[in-house]
Amino acid sequence: MRLWSLHPAHLDQKGLVAWWREGLLAQAVLAGRTKGYTRHPQLERFRATADPVAAIGAHLGHVAREATVRGYRFDAARILVSEPPEAVLDGALALPPIEVTTGQLAFEWSHLGTKLAVRGPGRWAAGPVAHPGFVVVPGPIATWERP
Numbered sequence: 732m733r734l735w736s737l738h739p740a741h742l743d744q745k746g747l748v749a750w751w752r753e754g755l756l757a758q759a760v761l762a763g764r765t766k767g768y769t770r771h772p773q774l775e776r777f778r779a780t781a782d783p784v785a786a787i788g789a790h791l792g793h794v795a796r797e798a799t800v801r802g803y804r805f806d807a808a809r810i811l812v813s814e815p816p817e818a819v820l821d822g823a824l825a826l827p828p829i830e831v832t833t834g835q836l837a838f839e840w841s842h843l844g845t846k847l848a849v850r851g852p853g854r855w856a857a858g859p860v861a862h863p864g865f866v867v868v869p870g871p872i873a874t875w876e877r878p
Contacts, residue, residue, distance in 0.1 A: 734754060734757055736839050738861060738863065739793055739798075741857075741860070744801075746850075747797065748803075751794050754791045758791065780829065785826055790862070793864055829864060834870055836861060838872045
């Protein structure tokens with residue numbers, strides 16, 4: 732499971748579809764709808780929020796919006812708790828952003844670069860931008876990451 736801290740625009744089609752599927756699985760785990768992956772380390776940052784299901788919902792909402800921009804059809808109705816579209820457009824998000832460290836962002840950027848070097852290097856060349864649901868703070872790679 733990879734729930735990126737990077738902006739969804741960085742991913743190619745294959746990566747964006749995988750992110751959507753894995754995000755829906757994460758949502759099921761956080762909502763208590765499945766018994767698998769309950770201890771997956773990438774869920775720690777969502778569990779640390781006041782409302783983990785809403786946090787993953789907001790995360791998935793940005794992935795769904797990127798898919799729509801590209802003309803893909805992701806069923807956003809599958810998001811259990813999502814932010815109202817007007818909140819996203821106004822920049823008045825109902826949920827506080829989740830912190831991601833500079834070290835984690837750099838690690839993910841390198842990891843994605845390895846994948847996209849083969850599949851689609853154009854998306855990787857611009858430089859890392861964080862997912863809109865995250866705020867970048869100084870620090871090392873996340874403790875839950877497995878480099």
